[in-house]
Amino acid sequence: MSFFSPFIDEIVDRVSERVLSATAKKSPKFYTRKQTAELLHITLPTLARITKAGLIESKRVGSRILYEAEAIDEAVAKQIVFKYRKNV
Numbered sequence: 001m002s003f004f005s006p007f008i009d010e011i012v013d014r015v016s017e018r019v020l021s022a023t024a025k026k027s028p029k030f031y032t033r034k035q036t037a038e039l040l041h042i043t044l045p046t047l048a049r050i051t052k053a054g055l056i057e058s059k060r061v062g063s064r065i066l067y068e069a070e071a072i073d074e075a076v077a078k079q080i081v082f083k084y085r086k087n088v
Contacts, residue, residue, distance in 0.1 A: 030059065030066035039076055 031039065036056075037047045051058050051065075056075070059066045 029069055031069055031072055033065050033067075036067045036072055039072055 033044060033047060037044050040047070042050075047056075050056055056067060057071065059068070
């Protein structure tokens with residue numbers, strides 16, 4: 001068994017790295033209305049208003065409204081302010 005131990009350890013290390021990298025990269029592809037409102041620090045009516053105005057694009061899946069995670073994360077990173085906008 002000692003002859004195979006280094007090979008087994010190497011295989012276990014490689015498999016562990018692949019599993020960890022695959023699971024670490026997984027993030028939600030879409031956010032719900034509530035998650036989006038919390039991330040942007042706005043209320044649900046404000047989110048509905050800016051969605052209707054076309055500032056944020058939403059997807060409808062059945063009765064649910066979802067927002068693309070990339071677009072929301074980008075808005076958060078750029079610190080776009082959606083509150084207190086007039087005539088939107």
